[in-house]
Amino acid sequence: MSIDRAIAAEAAALRAHYVQTVLPIWRGPGFNSASQLPYEAVGADDHTPLPVTRYRAMACARQLFVFSQAGEAAHAEQLFHAMRRYFHDRQRGGWFYSVDAQGAPLDTTKDLYTHAFVIFACAHYAAATGDRDALDVIGDTASLVQARFAAHDGLLHAALEADFSVPRSGPLQNPLMHLTEAYLAAYETTGEPGYESTLAQLTQAVARNFVHTPTGAIAELPIGSADNRLEPGHQFEWFYLVKRAGPVVLGSGLMDDLTRAFDFAQRYGIDPQTGGVCAALDETGAVKDATQRIWAQTEYLRALATRGRAEDLETLALQIPRFQARFLHPRGWYECLSPAGEVARADMPSTTPYHLATAYAALPI
Template sequence: MLGVPGMLEAAREVHGFLMAHGRSEDGGWVVKMGEAGGCVDPERDLYDQAFVILALAWWARASGETAPITEARRTLAEIDELFARPDGRGYLSRLPDQGEALQNPHMHLLEALLALHAVDPEGPASARITRLRALFDEVLLDAETGTLGERFDMNWAPRPDDAIEPGHHYEWFWLLHMAERAGFGTAEPAATHLWDFAERHGVLPGSALIHDGLDRSGARLSAAHRSWPQTERLKALAVRAEISGRPETEAISAALEALWRHYIAPATPGGWVDHIGADLQPKVEYVPASTLYHLFLAYAELRRCATALGLTAHEEGLPA
């Protein structure tokens, strides 16, 4: 949809593979497929169901086909049937149940449902979006500390060993504003609480690198830095610029430079570094495919917001 040659056909192939091999015989979508097809891990995860809906919604938008919307509706009905908690407060995170409630899959389900609502405004996404927004206000956000929990017990009480992830603060900042634009809730003041905590405690002094984990007081629990939080801060910066009408050129440029220097430039061409340590050297050798989602969406959001502000790509610090 950004006009990159060959991407629509590539997406068509991926969609076809998913439809051929991803479904579980028991409903929903499996955790892992084999490279040549077939099921590798038959368990089902809410996180994966959310991303299937996100993919189907965007494929419907890009292709103009209606079948993906039908499949997304079916998947949402299966989530309600298979993952819904008896108390109605969110969903189980995995089948079989792991005995804990997780923030992250609910966040991505909200993102997916907003995408589905955009292409199917009269469909079933709206009521679920409203419930997920309420879940954020009621249990995910700790209003006293301005922090977002990650792991909870089955009563939605925060686990004592929980770690706060600044990257998810930035991601929710962006998501709350996307929900508000779609007519679901008000982003503020919660979004700014998340932003302020992450900016105050989550950024390595003298750099634009984001820490992996903090406690609720802001004390650092990890001196390492995953790649994806860097992209989520870029998305948040882009939306802040769009809302205020003032380009965040200096901050965006610094964040892009850090992303390039530490995660893109040192990697094999076409790849990326996923994780660096306190010494700013790579900690792992594998390249998670999931990082591409974060990289692409950050780039797309920066370009979208630059356009909204009437800027050229160069003025926003982006490659043309």
């Protein structure tokens, strides 16, 4: 069997588990049919929802993406309307971070990560259904982000007070990465050229402020910050996004940086025995956090498929069954493992199917 056919067969097994095991959780016990919101997490053994202390807009948006991509328009429509009903701040604009168990605003922080996922999810929902209201949400939210979250040097604050008056957090890598992902999706759905220029400006700002020059890796905090960290999973995630954006972000130089960052993350961040991707490295490549989170494993799969050299495909053919054996099980998945394979987090969050879906979509058919 050729390596392409072997990878396609392995990928088919991952997709079958996703369709037969993962999606039914979030249509059924993981979904509160009364509020039409996904629970934050369910138990690994019986899928019982964990006690409700909050519902997050980001979690609802990720589920909206998942079911839009899966072609389940009716369920996606419920999630779209619930997201707008509970999390949209009609008085001040933007989106609340979370609501409480009764659906009342809980954390009213204006969080860039949340706003990015609203744009991203609505872009996929609009592409799948043609919903005009979703297109309006994309445009309104993107305009608000650029106007209200602006910081210095083309960057954006990670979090603001509810009325946008005072920053709670300065620029951070992760929200900026997901905003890049969101603007890519918005451009692909709407075709509006403004997203191209915004993407170019955003990635240039990231390159100026977050790239660790010796390795090319994109740090979690602006370069020069105390106790900074380099996450292998985010190098793989950025590699995919910048590769996909192509000429739009060429001027940033990130493709060259991330080619080096890919090699750095692969050399120092992957357990050679198990293929497990660690959570974080320091700037020398020493392991800073050895926890193996499932999302980082999926980003490694997607990045290998995206780079697609012969040696990447050989690694991918080995890595998929390793991932399947370590992180998937008949009732779902393990969210976090220790390097020795001990379960570090047993419950299953509603946010993780997004990572599975995006990774599996990049694998050969």
